[in-house]
Amino acid sequence: MELSPNKLTTLERYKILTGLVFPRPIALVSTRSENGVANCAPYSWFNAICEDPPLVIVSFGARKDSKLKHSLINILRTEEFVVNLVDEDIANSMHISSEEVPETVSEFEIAGFSEAPCTVVKHPRIAEAPVSFECKLYKRVEVGHMRDIILGEVVHVHARDGLIDPTTKRVSEDDYWPVGRLYGTRYCTTRQRFNLPGELPE
Numbered sequence: 001m002e003l004s005p006n007k008l009t010t011l012e013r014y015k016i017l018t019g020l021v022f023p024r025p026i027a028l029v030s031t032r033s034e035n036g037v038a039n040c041a042p043y044s045w046f047n048a049i050c051e052d053p054p055l056v057i058v059s060f061g062a063r064k065d066s067k068l069k070h071s072l073i074n075i076l077r078t079e080e081f082v083v084n085l086v087d088e089d090i091a092n093s094m095h096i097s098s099e100e101v102p103e104t105v106s107e108f109e110i111a112g113f114s115e116a117p118c119t120v121v122k123h124p125r126i127a128e129a130p131v132s133f134e135c136k137l138y139k140r141v142e143v144g145h146m147r148d149i150i151l152g153e154v155v156h157v158h159a160r161d162g163l164i165d166p167t168t169k170r171v172s173e174d175d176y177w178p179v180g181r182l183y184g185t186r187y188c189t190t191r192q193r194f195n196l197p198g199e200l201p202e
């Protein structure tokens with residue numbers, strides 16, 4: 001089969017890209033709105049893309065009413081945000097937190113998340129997350145009429161005790177069970193891991 005993206009509808013392109021490029025990691029972005037409400041939502045057009053400086057990338061579409069997503073509004077207003085990573089324990093709550101609710105409603109409450117304070121940024125992080133990256137806005141790229149690509153610089157990392165070896169900084173695989181997004185409402189675990197020949201970096 002051959003496909004020309006310019007002959008596909010936007011929805012068809014979305015289906016092809018998200019249906020083929022998987023699993024995608026999930027950024028559970030947390031911010032606080034102007035009126036003080038703790039906001040969070042999952043974003044799986046997401047990845048860590050660079051270590052010097054340490055950058056993550058998140059891609060925002062529009063809400064159903066064509067307005068900007070609340071997370072993006074809060075990022076643009078404060079130039080800060082938090083990326084919480086998602087493991088099996090919080091997968092269900094993460095999914096629930098994707099509901100489009102009015103700005104006055106906190107997804108923390110809907111999903112049963114607790115707020116924990118950040119060290120550098122003003123937004124709350126999710127206490128139940130295995131890892132949270134405090135981020136400063138590095139660059140915004142507006143794409144088309146419905147997409148905003150946000151690059152965030154990780155300025156502080158919170159990791160659950162025991163997850164990262166304090167000396168080697170290696171992550172303990174046995175204590176870390178992130179989930180990935182397949183497409184739509186489909187997810188995967190990272191339980192089937194395997195080795196190929198070669199050495200791990202120091």
Ligand SMILES: Cc1cc2nc3c(=O)[nH]c(=O)nc-3n(C[C@H](O)[C@H](O)[C@H](O)COP(=O)(O)O)c2cc1C
Binds near residue numbers: 043
């Ligand atoms: C697993 C998952 C991944 C998602 N990824 C994205 C994404 O990458 N970009 C996006 O714009 N919306 C994404 N969404 C939809 C948003 O989470 C949803 O629109 C949410 O209500 C936005 O909340 P906010 O307006 O509070 O930011 C995703 C939803 C789920 C369940």
